[in-house]
Amino acid sequence: MSWTDERVELLRKLWTDGLSASQVAAELGPGITRNAVIGKIHRLGLAERAKTAAAPRPRAAKPPRQNQARMNGAPTHGNLALAFAPHALAAPRVAREEEVVIPISERVTLMELRESMCRWPMGDPTTPEFRFCGGKATVGGGPYCGYHARVAYQPAQDRRRARDQLRAQRYA
DNA sequence: CCCTGATTCGC
DNA sequence: GCGAATCAGG
Numbered sequence: 001m002s003w004t005d006e007r008v009e010l011l012r013k014l015w016t017d018g019l020s021a022s023q024v025a026a027e028l029g030p031g032i033t034r035n036a037v038i039g040k041i042h043r044l045g046l047a048e049r050a051k052t053a054a055a056p057r058p059r060a061a062k063p064p065r066q067n068q069a070r071m072n073g074a075p076t077h078g079n080l081a082l083a084f085a086p087h088a089l090a091a092p093r094v095a096r097e098e099e100v101v102i103p104i105s106e107r108v109t110l111m112e113l114r115e116s117m118c119r120w121p122m123g124d125p126t127t128p129e130f131r132f133c134g135g136k137a138t139v140g141g142g143p144y145c146g147y148h149a150r151v152a153y154q155p156a157q158d159r160r161r162a163r164d165q166l167r168a169q170r171y172a
Numbered sequence: 173c174c175c176t177g178a179t180t181c182g183c
Numbered sequence: 184g185c186g187a188a189t190c191a192g193g
Contacts, residue, residue: 020175020176020177021176021177022175022176034176038177038178039179041177042177042178047177
């Protein structure tokens, strides 16, 4: 890997846009490390930048408990499938909602995805715009952030609650 | 631990 | 010029 004109140009753009060195490295592809990016930045004399741009990653605001996304009308069997391919089954309404709830700045590419990040897919996997949520995957080593875990498993929880309510009435 | 940029120095 | 290793810090 070498610093071609295109690479340098992209580096300039992304760095100026306020991306971190590791993020820029991820965008430039495998073979470019964050050290390489930092080194190049210094050699180019780009070390000082208006670091008020997107520098500190804004955390995602916690979704309000009230209007939670739920997947009414989603297939009722295959909870497992929902867990593995939520994007395939998610209702359009949910997709629109997460556009609002999850900040774009939090989304990550495959290269940026870490073990500790939410692996909820966002967008069309066949396009370069495809991203993962990238939030903190805190839930017991699970694949999702708190919000998306809730979204993914909501239908199962709903059905269980409905069933339990029915039983409670029957035996009352 | 997660991450950030800065610096050094052998290649 | 390049970037891994390392450092100092949030």
